[in-house]
Amino acid sequence: MPLYEIGEHGLRRHEAAQFAALGIYERADLQRLLRDDIAVLAPDLLVIAEEFGNWENSRRRIDLLAIDKVGHLVVIELKRTDDGGHMELQALRYAAMIAAMGFEEVVSTYEAHLARTEPDGDTDARSALLAWLDSTEETPVISSDVRIMLVSADFGRELTTTVLWLNRFVGMDVRCIRLIPYAIDGRVLLDIQQVIPLPEAGDYQVRTIQKSATQERHSSDGRDWTRYHIIVDGQASEDLNKRHAVRLMIQRLIERGVPAAAIGAKMTPGRFRRLDGEHHTDDEVQAALAGQYPDVNVQAWFTEHAIVQNGSTWIVRRIWGRATEPTLKTLSDAFPEAKVSFQRATSSV
Template sequence: MAIFEITRECMTPLSETSFGVEGIYERNDLQRHLKQHISVLSSDLMVISEEYGDWIDSNRRIDLLCIDAEANIVVVEIKRTSDGGHMELQAIRYAAMLSTMTFKQLIDAHASYVRPQGQTHEEAEAAVLAFLRWDEANEEDFAKEVRIILAAADFSKEITTSVMWLNDHEIDIRCIRLKPYRLPDGRVLLDVQQIIPLPEAADYQTKIRAKEQAEKEHRVERHEIRYQFWTDLLEYAKTKTSLFSGKKPTAAGGFGVSPGKAGLLLGFVTRGNDAHVELEIDYRDATKCLEVYRHFQQHSVEIGETFDGEIDWDQSSERRACHIRCFVSGGWKSPREEWPLIHKNLVDKMIKLEAAVRPYIASIPG
């Protein structure tokens, strides 16, 4: 979008130019100005070093090595070209290499950077501590993240697509466009715009990522609890029946074993605050499912007498599979002190269900 000069009489667009046309060089001009005015890129940065390259087995150098007010390392890569080259790949490599940097190494880097200005190692450390508002070095809170800032005249679609994808995957990487304009009197203006993520959307995206992270942590916690619920159930079940002797626990909502006939599964299921045992009838052919279900249903009186409890006969018109079930109170979300009783009830019901349907498995038609 153009920049305009406005007067009382008119509004005139300024002429876009390029760093090359204006004789503005990457390192000698852009990088030099930005390190002296780093707040142009972000208001919370301190320059630690320039052309940093203290690596083992590598001669690569970071344009500007910075830290932010939260003690995160920030990699700044600068290009004067209009496509950005492959700067995002460079920056990712640098970020990975810096991810193991210690606070002591950071101070050493800054001390080397300011030594030509006559500053001592102690003064360099004091400056960093003052910027961070720390009383003393704190390795535990240092460099919890490595951020990336890409600054260029413009960015190719490949870079912007990559950066948006990385942001979606919780990598803090930003694109800042540096666009020069020439005034009629020959002076050059620099329009600095953060284009990814848009500043207006950054807070919203941060909240979205926080929500997604919370949901991810909840899923992990849910799976861990469910896995333990089934682990405890199987340990108890193996003391009462050989049905599940070779079964391993799962983090899923249920599991089962074959009673020796294809299309049938004796299983445990929990959906949070309730659980049940079931005989699942599931063939690829819905007609076959219904035929086998009706075979068992013809013996519902005998099955009910043997089971000696309430049975739920589920012939769903919406699903292919049919079920013969018995519900119990409580599930994996129940307090852990209640789990032993829930497991006992489930195992007892499973033993009774298996005994009730077993006589009619061999006579399944077809």
Template sequence: MAIYQVTDNEIKSISRTTFSQSGLKEREDLQRLLKHQIEIISPDTLVVAEEFGEWDESRRRIDLLGIDKKANIVVIELKRTEDGGHMELQAVRYAAMVSTLTFDRLVDIYADYLKANSLELDAEASLLDFLGWSKKDEDEFGQEVKIVLASAEFSRELTTTVMWLNDYGLSIRCVRMHPYISDGKILLDIQSVIPIPEIEDYQVKIREKRQKERASRSSSRDTSRYSIYFNGEQVYAHIQKSDIGYCTVQLLDEKGLIDHGVFEFLRADNTCAFQLIKLESEVTETNKKYNKYRVSRDPELIYDGEEYYVARNWGKESAQAFTVKISNRFPLVSYEMHAE
């Protein structure tokens, strides 16, 4: 988006430039200036370290490390490039590395930062005052690690990755910094790209809704398995529900129990809402698309010279109903369900 200067006679366009063209460097300029005014890109944040890195076997450093008003650790990465590079992946690694920091360790880190910047402040007292705490509270400290990415621009690949990561519970903010030049002066247009300020509350609510839905699906997902017995002897152990029809048909075939009547019984079964056994020619494209029959494998039942495949569309209720139906027809066949 262009920036304009209003004069008495005209609305004058201000030329956009790049950080490299303007001579601004990441560490010497952007990092040096932003650490004293971090609220520009990360509101309600206190910088506690710069070029931070204390992990073994790595020379990587976090540009700026901070803490926010809710006692969350904040990883801040700066880039002057036009696409942001791979800074989101780098920042996620850093976030994992600092996720185990304690309040006491942060006090030591902040004390080093204050000393390096010739600031005569008590590190612990300053942190407590910033957080509004009367005393330290390790249980409330560092519940989340938030990430702030600030760059001249962000590639579509990067923003897509960030939105996907945010959707799965991370908190990553992308702040775009566009440099402009006017009358020999460098101006910065700084805007939050992710989340968009006007709809940030809405985006947060949508993200939380999706996370709750995923958690609900995960908690309600049935992962039970089955063992199949013939005449009291275990034939199949801990099979998935999707294999219960296939293994049952295999068992009946191996025991020589499939005659014309049994075959018609199996052909007519649709306990799982799909016909239990089908010829490949009967399997629809939709069936194939959603892998309802394993037509990419060898035939699963050959009867009277014809090749058949077994449905694998089993849910908890349909699998249980099927086991009852089979056991009633074949008393020697029994099933045991295992909760996983």
């Protein structure tokens, strides 16, 4: 597929190049580049392992293993060939092998990855994952519905037919992303396109499949997945998970003139904390929290939504669980003049 450059005298045609001819390799180049900038494939991914193969009696390894914000593991397989080989079959095998991974296994996997890629870093794997995942639980659920991303220079008909069938009739989320290199004036440019499902139609299809699967999983795991609307003067917010519902109610009460200290007096100790001094940036708040409460997990707090008032800084805890609704009711009843209330969302997912 040629690329056209608009020039002074018309269009200039640039033919697609071959990775092999450019001396670009799968693992040493493509895998490394995507590992370090995975957002070029999708913005909701966090790479937790490279060359992952923590299973018995197998020498095969997943090129990149990622996790999305709602707890789906994502198998990412790379090829620099023009037909993708049999990468869809290989990825399916990998997906089956990791489908039973729990949160603790994900934490240990990410710890090992950070040790290799950031040996001098201070990132705590557990805290980083808790902050990344959209969960209200201390131990988030890792979905058994594994996503697959196939990344190649192109894809053969057998492969694309298989992927379309898996998405439509099996209900999987398998995506094909094409990487097309171009050598132009001594530079190598890379065109990255999702070809299956087409972005225009695929997002709705994938969200529908994921929502159905998530509803089924949540209805059977015994956890409370209730979501809430925060209501101000009769106007309801979008439906929110527990952590964001509590955070938004506190924020709206503050906006309505309720002092942070008065809110803190009504809440369970340790869930809405006061820090000495005024701290306005996320880094400042995190440093103040770690200094004043050295045993606290900094990532378990909304440091990016700190409330600065009367010489102090107040922060809300991220983890709420079953304390959510009692807290919302307590705050709503305690400050009726603010006209901030809540209601359960009609859907719990």
